[in-house]
Amino acid sequence: VSSEGGVAESGVFESLKAEGSSAAPLFPGLPAGSIPASPFPAGLVLGSAAGGAELFLPVPAARDEGCGRAEGAAFHGRAGPHPLPHPLPLPFPHGQHRGPALLHMAGERHGHGDEGADEPAGTPAPALSELRAVLGWLQKGLPFILILLAKVCFQHKLGIAVCIGMASTFAxxxxxxxxxxxxxxxxxxxVVFWILAFLTGNTLYLLYTFSSQQLYNSLIFLKPNLDRLDFFNLMWIVGIADFVLKFLTIALKCLVLALPRMVLAVKSKGKFYLIIEELSQLFRSLVPIQVWYKYIMGDDPSSSYFLGGILIIMYSLCKSFDICGRVGSVRKALKVLCTPxxxxxxxTSQQCSEAGDICAICQAEFREPLILLCQHVFCEECLCLWFDRERTCPLCRSLTVDTLRCWKDGTTSAHFQVY
Known part of the structure; x- marks a missing residue:
């Protein structure tokens, strides 16, 4: 398209001229005269101009075909007797300039392509922008968050140090x-008595250091002596009571472990560990109730009793489900304790000799040997201790015990009973 071409009122792009098409045969392999001699218009019809003329742009051929046109040649409208059935109409009315509008549309498309090229493929634009905003906010606010955490830790440095010490002692x-x-x-x-003395000394020292707060009152469902009961004081009371009860649980298990064999057999000690642990978890779940009630209702008479009543009802419902589960576990532990x-x-001696007269667990001679359904022989005490932790045979891994009872190996739950 030449830059000097204008638009006349009688037609569109009067300066556009069609280049004459070559009359060479399209199919040289066919005999002459089998194809009409009229040339095919090598171009794209855009629409009809005023006066019945068609506007089309010819498609230039390859250079090696010899049917190209010279550079700078102009295209003009061409009237033809055979218009295409579906011409593409121009979106502009006659008599208006098309050049600036076409350039504006092309510029918009190019701009949209540049904007989308910066985003990674497969990532939605809104999600990426939100993620960048969150990362930017964290980057800017991280120093202030660290300052706030440092201030809170400094205000409660004593409580944090005590909790870390008690957690290390428990572990x-x-x-x-x-x-x-x-x-x-x-x-x-x-070693067993050393554990007893160590736990007793830690507990007494803790209660003596904070004797003015009367933290031992929470163990008997009473309120400690604190000026006000805010969230941090609540966590302090509940945490100290929970650790003290854990220490007491370990101490009771140490007493069971220290009993001689003639008083309590080794194979039966696991049942007592289990019942002690289940009772301890039940009691630990009951201790924080009165403290939470006082915290929810509040000591200020101007507080909303309506909201406090609703929260207490919700807390009681959630707590009742937890207590029911604990009671069920205690019942199962009692059943295990009472059932051999x-x-x-x-x-038999023949079965022991076939097994090599050596227990695969303790690597010693059989003592009160038992044979399982899988025909493997072990000591009775070794089997009792093994099935306190596992459900399968030590050798062939065939299922022997239907249900696995935890806490029969003397372990105490590290769960922090905060509610």
């Missing part, structure tokens, strides 16, 4: 007790 005592239970008769009585458990039948 040490719990792991040591479990190791001693696994040793069976070879457990060290001195047998994992197999007594093995």
């Amino acid at each position: 040490y005592a719990n792991s040591t007790l479990r190791e001693q239970v696994a040793l069976k008769e070879k457990r060290s009585v001195l 458990q047998t994992y197999g039948v007594r093995a």
